[in-house]
Amino acid sequence: TTTTTTTQMLASMTSATMSPSRATMRAMHASELAPRRVTPSTSMARLRIVTTSSAASSSDARDGTTAEDVGRTRAIRALVPSFLAIRRGSRFAHQEFVARAAEAYRLGATVQDARIEAAMMGLSSVIRLGMSEQDAFASSVAMVHLTMRFMGEKGGRAGASDETANEDAGNDVNVDALMEEADPEARGMLKYIEATHKSADAGYTLKRMELERRFAGAGSSRSPSPGEALMRSNCKLTLLTREMLELERGLMSARLALTAAEEDSESISASMDDVESESQAQVALAWCRRERTPARELAAEMLVGFFSVLTGHPLGYKSFVAAALAAFENGISADEITSAVEAPEFDVEGTRRGMFGRSADAPKLFAGFVTTAYIALEAEGLALPPSANGDEELFAYADYPCAPDDVECKTQLTDEQKRRSAKGLRQAIDAWLAMDRDALADEVSLSLSKDEGDEGDEGMAKPVAKSTSTKDAATDAAKDDSFVVIRDDDFAASSITLAALQHQRNIVSFAMDSLATATQAH
Numbered sequence: 001t002t003t004t005t006t007t008q009m010l011a012s013m014t015s016a017t018m019s020p021s022r023a024t025m026r027a028m029h030a031s032e033l034a035p036r037r038v039t040p041s042t043s044m045a046r047l048r049i050v051t052t053s054s055a056a057s058s059s060d061a062r063d064g065t066t067a068e069d070v071g072r073t074r075a076i077r078a079l080v081p082s083f084l085a086i087r088r089g090s091r092f093a094h095q096e097f098v099a100r101a102a103e104a105y106r107l108g109a110t111v112q113d114a115r116i117e118a119a120m121m122g123l124s125s126v127i128r129l130g131m132s133e134q135d136a137f138a139s140s141v142a143m144v145h146l147t148m149r150f151m152g153e154k155g156g157r158a159g160a161s162d163e164t165a166n167e168d169a170g171n172d173v174n175v176d177a178l179m180e181e182a183d184p185e186a187r188g189m190l191k192y193i194e195a196t197h198k199s200a201d202a203g204y205t206l207k208r209m210e211l212e213r214r215f216a217g218a219g220s221s222r223s224p225s226p227g228e229a230l231m232r233s234n235c236k237l238t239l240l241t242r243e244m245l246e247l248e249r250g251l252m253s254a255r256l257a258l259t260a261a262e263e264d265s266e267s268i269s270a271s272m273d274d275v276e277s278e279s280q281a282q283v284a285l286a287w288c289r290r291e292r293t294p295a296r297e298l299a300a301e302m303l304v305g306f307f308s309v310l311t312g313h314p315l316g317y318k319s320f321v322a323a324a325l326a327a328f329e330n331g332i333s334a335d336e337i338t339s340a341v342e343a344p345e346f347d348v349e350g351t352r353r354g355m356f357g358r359s360a361d362a363p364k365l366f367a368g369f370v371t372t373a374y375i376a377l378e379a380e381g382l383a384l385p386p387s388a389n390g391d392e393e394l395f396a397y398a399d400y401p402c403a404p405d406d407v408e409c410k411t412q413l414t415d416e417q418k419r420r421s422a423k424g425l426r427q428a429i430d431a432w433l434a435m436d437r438d439a440l441a442d443e444v445s446l447s448l449s450k451d452e453g454d455e456g457d458e459g460m461a462k463p464v465a466k467s468t469s470t471k472d473a474a475t476d477a478a479k480d481d482s483f484v485v486i487r488d489d490d491f492a493a494s495s496i497t498l499a500a501l502q503h504q505r506n507i508v509s510f511a512m513d514s515l516a517t518a519t520q521a522h
Contacts, residue, residue, distance in 0.1 A: 108156025130226030
């Protein structure tokens with residue numbers, strides 16, 4: 001059944017995590033990373049790096065840290081949510097990672113910076129899926145940076161004076177000028193990049209590779225091996241980086257025209273139709289050229305965070321809530337957020353269907369989480385923007401992106417039905433907000449994961465943390481002899497409903513912390 005398949009998929013994703021100590025998770029839950037405030041004028045940028053003020057720069061300079069250093073650190077940290085989403089199979093996140101990694105490259109961030117920040121941000125050093133999260137993160141950054149270097153792209157401080165360049169000698173701002181000659185791994189990656197680009201020129205594009213993979217695996221539910229997953233991810237990263245640079249340089253249309261000139265007229269028409277359709281959905285088959293409106297930009301951040309939310313990773317919750325806060329403050333309704341993404345963009349590697357077995361399930365959860373974040377922010381006292389027209393329920397209600405296999409999609413609800421739905425969720429959120437904050441933080445921290453290193457039985461989910469705020473009704477019912485009570489000890493680990501509620505409760509807790517941090521910052 002759909003419910004069984006959904007539960008199995010959630011269990012599979014959740015099991016690949018490690019639960020650190022409560023003290024560690026409490027510390028991460030209330031970390032120093034404040035949410036980024038995004039204004040409509042800045043939300044169009046691929047990566048919104050908050051520049052420091054003059055006073056802050058002076059303070060950093062006294063500590064030996066420059067504003068440029070701070071910018072590079074933030075650029076690297078901004079990569080982590082999209083990396084985690086890639087690690088969890090997201091096709092959508094590849095383009096987000098490439099855009100942010102390119103920005104980091106142009107600011108002068110290095111692969112060594114990525115290694116340091118991977119450890120500082122708490123990525124796992126335990127080998128899982130072929131390599132540790134820390135090594136995989138540095139490798140992914142290197143793949144984008146080396147591709148840009150391979151294509152002649154200059155990075156940060158490339159135009160600095162000779163005096164500055166001499167000061168930076170031995171610490172090249174891109175990938176170290178002599179890295180190709182000194183590092184066998186870098187040489188190997190450069191050879192891979194060159195071979196992959198030549199194959200793409202010969203017609204072996206991302207779309208063709210995906211189609212061949214699907215045909216080869218037709219009727220099979222086998223997940224890709226760690227080596228296969230890594231190879232596919234690297235291929236996507238380098239070819240998407242190439243397409244991004246070609247678009248920036250105005251070369252994409254010329255290359256497509258050259259390719260089309262070698263085909264017959266029917267093939268030309270079909271190819272152009274395919275490219276046009278691919279540009280609408282961001283699924284790592286081609287560089288998505290959909291307009292990056294403020295709603296699309298923030299929806300992309302929330303979708304990237306969503307994939308890690310599903311595995312209970314605290315950075316996923318932080319990213320999701322920070323983007324929700326920015327969207328709320330900028331007057332973007334919850335429904336505008338969910339309307340800015342497409343159902344295919346929820347797909348994960350290893351399956352042609354949606355994350356939970358049916359394409360409609362993941363979008364529905366995403367819409368529910370967006371509504372949860374909006375209601376929690378409003379309930380915590382965040383003032384409604386003028387665009388809400390004083391209607392907090394309609395502003396917070398989000399419909400879900402329509403999937404092709406959802407026959408019930410887009411059932412039209414009246415405004416009153418939408419308000420009732422939001423009010424019903426508000427009651428649950430009020431109950432969580434009414435809890436003792438330390439008790440709520442304890443419950444949330446027990447459900448969080450930190451990495452992918454502690455996998456128990458294959459495909460088994462972690463048990464849902466028992467809530468001290470709920471009563472064990474089964475125990476009381478067992479005292480009544482009028483009916484038989486059968487306890488299912490595995491229910492908490494297999495119920496998609498309980499898992500979704502747990503994620504919603506965690507989002508509420510992170511929303512509370514996000515607002516508290518923002519208030520302190522002001």
